[in-house]
Amino acid sequence: MTNARVELFVGFFLVVGFLALGWLALQLGEVPWLTGAKTYLLHAEFNNISGVKPGADVQIAGVTVGKVRQLHLNEDRQAVVTMQIDREVVVPVDSIASVKSQGIIGDKYIQITLGGDETAYKPGEAIVDTESAVDLESLISKFAFGEVKK
Template identity: 60%
Template sequence: MENSRVEIMVGLFMAIGLLAFGWLALRLGEVQLLSQGKTYTLNASFNNVSGLKNGAEIQISGVNVGTVQSIRLDPNNMALVTMQLQREVKLPQDSMASIKTQGIIGDKYIQLTLGGDSELYGEGDTVVDTESTVDIESLISKFAFGQLGGSGAGK
């Protein structure tokens, strides 16, 4: 009798432990099923998203307010970025989304600059006022070849 009581207690302890571990894994893994009520999606259309990845941060004034959920081409061959933002973040319709780099060669992230419009973006809307990533290689190439071509043409 005493053996079965111990076995029941150990079984209950193991079941509670497994449930707690599962709950913790879901919370730390940010499973979308659990966070749907806390976030909403918003799209942004860019000419160039080179270097931006799924899971990249979305920031307002340096504070992380969401993540990049997906990146795909829209019917106009523009890069359409789906952003998952915290529900508390209210984005006026004259806001701007820019792709920035953390540090000189750091990861890319999206910087949201809030506007002053009273109308707000809603679930699934698309931000059209965007600033694409700067392609450093093409800038260096234009500068180098522009300087060489410009000095040779004037002589």
Template identity: 60%
Template sequence: MKNSTLEILVGLFMIIGFCAFGYLALQLGEVSFLTSGSTYTIKAEFDNVAGVKKGASVQVAGVPVGSVADISLGEDDVAVLTLQLDNDLQVPTDSMASVKSQGIIGDKYIQLSLGGEEEMFKPGDVLRETESSLDIESLISKFAFGSAK
């Protein structure tokens, strides 16, 4: 009897351990079907998104509020970023998205400057008020070879 009680306790301990491990794996692994209820997506059209990668941070006032879910080429040869944003964040329709850099040669991220409009973007809407990234190499070469004005 004493042996079977010990085996039951060890079995329960193992089951609880596996459940805890599974929960942590799903939370840290950012499984898309579990997080989809807490986020929504909007698209942003840019002339140039050089250096922006899938998974790059989306920030408002330096606070991460989402990430870049996809990068594609849209109509009229513009870059289309799919931004996955937290449901808590409401983005007014007069907001602006800019490609920024963490330091001089750091990773690129998207900075959202929220507007003051009453109407908000709905999931799937397109943000067209954007500011593309600066191409540092071309600016330096223009300055170095005298074609900068």
């Protein structure tokens, strides 16, 4: 092979590689105007989300249907969890969002218990009924120091 052919060959594979890398980045980044949105956002307000982190699972009946995208405090000093839910999952307005734990000391996640209402949450709305995390450390502390009353 001549130098010109080798350079052409290498250049062709570099261009194909960059195109493949760009396509993969767009697919993983989920650019809505290019790929069509596969998810939507829902919010939920909790008194305590101890241990929930961005990237934590959102589950329905033990099946992962989304991820926690953002955590912040609102003006009422409640924790607001922004969840990215798969587009095909419909969440009725009487559903309950709970903070759960994988085992005793496992990772925290959001469990959505679906209701039976025919009306569903629209993207960007907030789940009204929530159950906060149980603070196991404070319960053990109260029990150990005799603050638990029967």
